[in-house]
Amino acid sequence: MATETASRSGDAALANPLREGLRLLRTPEPCVLVIFGASGDLTRRKLFPAIYSLAVRGLLPERFAIVGVARTEETDASFRASMKDAVRSFGRDKLDEKVWKRVASGMRYVSTDFADEGGEDALMELLARVDEERGTEGNRFFYLAVPPSAISVLVERVGSRRDEWKGWTRLIVEKPFGFDRESARRLNAEIGRHFEEREIYRIDHYLGKETVQNMLALRFANGIFEPIWNRQFVDHVEITVAESIGIEGRAAFYEQAGAIRDVFQNHLLQLVALTAMEPPVDFTSESVRNEKVKVLRAMHTPSAKHVVRGQYGRGYIDGQLVPAYREEPGIADDSTTETFVAAKLYVDNWRWADTPFYVRTGKRMPKRETTIAIEFQRAPHPPFAEQAGDDLRPNVLIVHIQPNEGVSLAIGAKVPGQGMTLRTVNMDFLYGGAFRTELPEAYERLILDALLGDATLFTRADEVDEQWALVDAIVSAWRRDHPAFPNYEAGTWGPVAADELLRRDGREWRRR
Amino acid sequence: MAQTLKATSVAEIEALLDETPSQRTSVATHMAWVPPEWVDAAERVLHGLGPRIPSRTILLHPDPKAKRDGLDASIEHERFPGEDTSVCVEIVRLWLRGATVKAPASVVVPLQIPDLPVFLRWRGRPPFGRTELEQLVGVSDRLIVDSAEWRGLPRAYERLAELFDRIAASDLAWARTLPWRAGLADLWPGVRKARTLEVTGPRAEALLLTGWLRSRLRRDLRLRHEEAGRIERVAVDGERVRPQHARPASPADLLSDQLEQYGRDPVYEAAVRAV
Numbered sequence: 001m002a003t004e005t006a007s008r009s010g011d012a013a014l015a016n017p018l019r020e021g022l023r024l025l026r027t028p029e030p031c032v033l034v035i036f037g038a039s040g041d042l043t044r045r046k047l048f049p050a051i052y053s054l055a056v057r058g059l060l061p062e063r064f065a066i067v068g069v070a071r072t073e074e075t076d077a078s079f080r081a082s083m084k085d086a087v088r089s090f091g092r093d094k095l096d097e098k099v100w101k102r103v104a105s106g107m108r109y110v111s112t113d114f115a116d117e118g119g120e121d122a123l124m125e126l127l128a129r130v131d132e133e134r135g136t137e138g139n140r141f142f143y144l145a146v147p148p149s150a151i152s153v154l155v156e157r158v159g160s161r162r163d164e165w166k167g168w169t170r171l172i173v174e175k176p177f178g179f180d181r182e183s184a185r186r187l188n189a190e191i192g193r194h195f196e197e198r199e200i201y202r203i204d205h206y207l208g209k210e211t212v213q214n215m216l217a218l219r220f221a222n223g224i225f226e227p228i229w230n231r232q233f234v235d236h237v238e239i240t241v242a243e244s245i246g247i248e249g250r251a252a253f254y255e256q257a258g259a260i261r262d263v264f265q266n267h268l269l270q271l272v273a274l275t276a277m278e279p280p281v282d283f284t285s286e287s288v289r290n291e292k293v294k295v296l297r298a299m300h301t302p303s304a305k306h307v308v309r310g311q312y313g314r315g316y317i318d319g320q321l322v323p324a325y326r327e328e329p330g331i332a333d334d335s336t337t338e339t340f341v342a343a344k345l346y347v348d349n350w351r352w353a354d355t356p357f358y359v360r361t362g363k364r365m366p367k368r369e370t371t372i373a374i375e376f377q378r379a380p381h382p383p384f385a386e387q388a389g390d391d392l393r394p395n396v397l398i399v400h401i402q403p404n405e406g407v408s409l410a411i412g413a414k415v416p417g418q419g420m421t422l423r424t425v426n427m428d429f430l431y432g433g434a435f436r437t438e439l440p441e442a443y444e445r446l447i448l449d450a451l452l453g454d455a456t457l458f459t460r461a462d463e464v465d466e467q468w469a470l471v472d473a474i475v476s477a478w479r480r481d482h483p484a485f486p487n488y489e490a491g492t493w494g495p496v497a498a499d500e501l502l503r504r505d506g507r508e509w510r511r512r
Numbered sequence: 513m514a515q516t517l518k519a520t521s522v523a524e525i526e527a528l529l530d531e532t533p534s535q536r537t538s539v540a541t542h543m544a545w546v547p548p549e550w551v552d553a554a555e556r557v558l559h560g561l562g563p564r565i566p567s568r569t570i571l572l573h574p575d576p577k578a579k580r581d582g583l584d585a586s587i588e589h590e591r592f593p594g595e596d597t598s599v600c601v602e603i604v605r606l607w608l609r610g611a612t613v614k615a616p617a618s619v620v621v622p623l624q625i626p627d628l629p630v631f632l633r634w635r636g637r638p639p640f641g642r643t644e645l646e647q648l649v650g651v652s653d654r655l656i657v658d659s660a661e662w663r664g665l666p667r668a669y670e671r672l673a674e675l676f677d678r679i680a681a682s683d684l685a686w687a688r689t690l691p692w693r694a695g696l697a698d699l700w701p702g703v704r705k706a707r708t709l710e711v712t713g714p715r716a717e718a719l720l721l722t723g724w725l726r727s728r729l730r731r732d733l734r735l736r737h738e739e740a741g742r743i744e745r746v747a748v749d750g751e752r753v754r755p756q757h758a759r760p761a762s763p764a765d766l767l768s769d770q771l772e773q774y775g776r777d778p779v780y781e782a783a784v785r786a787v
Contacts, residue, residue: 016697016700016701017700017728017729018693018696018697018700018703018725018728018729019697019700020728020779021777021778021779021780022690022693022694022697023690024690024694024756
């Protein structure tokens with residue numbers, strides 16, 4: 001459970017000796033959470049269940065309110081009923097009427113269209129009233145759970161009324177943040193006209209996952225890993241973000257985005273950055289993000305032969321025939337949108353020079369899995385190579401991110417009995433087996449951090465910029481060719497070319 | 513299913529523990545000294561802990577009046593199936609018969625999980641200076657007590673303080689004062705020159721709050737105490753204190769929190785010394 005001790009924030013302890021050593025749950029200051037897109041899927045499936053779970057654990061401020069904003073006509077009562085239903089359906093905690101009553105008492109709803117002249121007036125009036133009724137002190141936390149096309153207007157309208165409240169302001173922006181580098185820069189500039197960088201929280205929910213954060217703990221809290229976490233000992237790094245699902249009715253979005261913008265640009269590059277970054281001097285948001293940006297800047301654009309894209313055809317998932325991408329509703333039958341990307345990346349710095357990072361992401365893969373595998377170099381001269389029972393693999397440290405969160409280390413061990421037969425065995429640490437505390441949903445952690453003003457797990461403008469620079473370079477090369485899609489069957493690990501990518505280097509993707 | 517061993521040996525218990533049903537992760541050895549009058553309470557807390565702390569729990573039941581010396585044991589592997597994997601908790605109950613009560617370290621040391629922290633929960637007032645406490649303190653990393661279970665306050669705190677240089681200490685009574693300490697901290701700087709603290713609640717909590725304020729403010733202040741089963745009211749110089757972050761914590765919750773703490777708590781130690 002997140003706690004803070006005043007001794008960590010030395011100034012406060014010096015000023016108030018009674019705070020020293022107090023291990024308290026981190027609870028945010030009073031505020032109003034304004035959710036734009038309150039009638040949307042994200043609000044129902046993720047945001048409200050997360051807010052409710054925070055309430056169950058006493059992590060929301062006592063003086064707190066939630067204002068839902070959307071074009072859909074609703075009343076406060078119907079909004080409450082609909083969100084209660086969402087918590088029941090998608091929450092990890094059983095609905096407790098007492099807790100829900102507390103949350104619901106601070107819920108309001110505004111039906112308005114910000115595209116209309118003065119569309120924000122009703123919201124501004126309500127927020128002023130809520131401040132009085134709920135004691136939220138003019139602190140505003142705006143959550144933009146809306147499509148990218150709606151962000152500019154909202155930011156402009158809300159930003160232009162900033163002088164109407166006196167407290168702090170924070171803005172959470174959902175991914176995708178832009179469509180390419182230029183649009184991301186434009187969006188950053190638009191937001192920057194009214195909000196400072198420290199007020200902007202660009203969300204990538206992967207960073208809220210426990211194991212992603214555990215990557216930092218694993219690397220920087222354990223003396224045994226850091227000395228070997230470099231080109232001298234690591235043969236290569238392999239990162240897989242695989243989904244077994246298709247596009248789940250998101251045809252319009254996916255046709256625009258493809259795998260490279262949906263996952264590669266954000267989740268995958270974040271995982272590369274966390275794996276490759278240098279130790280930050282401390283765990284403050286600026287220090288951590290400075291180190292991640294350095295990695296992104298050090299990555300050079302892969303040549304065309306080091307990038308593979310694919311699109312799934314028909315195939316079998318869990319024994320069921322699933323349609324090809326081009327057969328999905330809303331997808332053109334000659335679509336060239338990629339549903340798979342693999343790449344060989346390099347981080348050109350002292351630590352990682354010449355060490356390949358093989359990354360891949362795809363839809364309709366055999367199973368849902370996100371892993372980071374650090375494959376170490378083989379023992380230089382194993383005296384018993386011939387006795388290996390199987391082709392003894394090099395040591396691999398695997399960070400499992402989903403669905404099971406944990407860490408495994410593959411090591412060679414002697415098979416009991418006569419002679420010296422060796423086998424590869426896995427030592428597994430799974431979170432579920434060591435800490436029975438239920439892992440918080442990524443959105444819980446991220447919403448709480450944003451409420452507390454901690455931006456460590458959010459993406460900074462320069463990170464986004466570097467991510468898009470890489471993606472733009474890859475995509476521009478794609479414009480010159482016409483891929484022969486589909487090129488992999490649903491239920492497989494992607495196109496043959498993705499295997500070739502590693503085979504050319506005498507390597508292969510990890511067996512699963 | 514528990515396996516019971518009469519007049520057994522440590523080696524036999526170790527052998528049984530090695531027959532663990534599956535690979536598991538452990539984070540600590542949790543020992544508890546449980547005299548007969550505390551058995552029910554200890555079992556309730558153990559049940560409440562459930563799978564939160566995957567550990568080897570060793571319950572030590574002293575039976576000094578037994579007609580024979582020796583050791584009886586029961587061993588239980590409790591598995592808590594989860595979505596992805598299951599947690600395994602080992603519970604070893606040991607009855608120290610006769611003179612064995614005076615040599616508990618020799619029994620528990622072979623059963624502790626190597627390289628992991630060892631917590632010692634002492635039920636009731638520890639017998640300060642006596643062999644069994646001295647020995648177990650010597651083989652543990654953290655002593656967890658609940659001074660609300662003690663008689664002879666405040667003098668017993670002096671004896672507890674004598675242990676601070678040898679073992680990190682936690683006090684569940686101290687943990688229960690947290691919301692009130694946070695509330696008092698919120699009154700800073702108004703409480704800087706506090707003269708009187710009024711507490712309606714258990715004596716242990718009242719004394720610890722007073723000791724804490726004395727040590728933090730570096731000034732003496734008077735305690736007006738009214739006995740109650742739990743802290744109901746705290747006021748400083750007549751001004752009521754509002755507890756912060758008050759969430760009802762069960763005894764299992766409190767113990768679970770303590771089992772996740774490792775280092776010394778200098779603020780608590782100073783409070784105990786200032787009682």
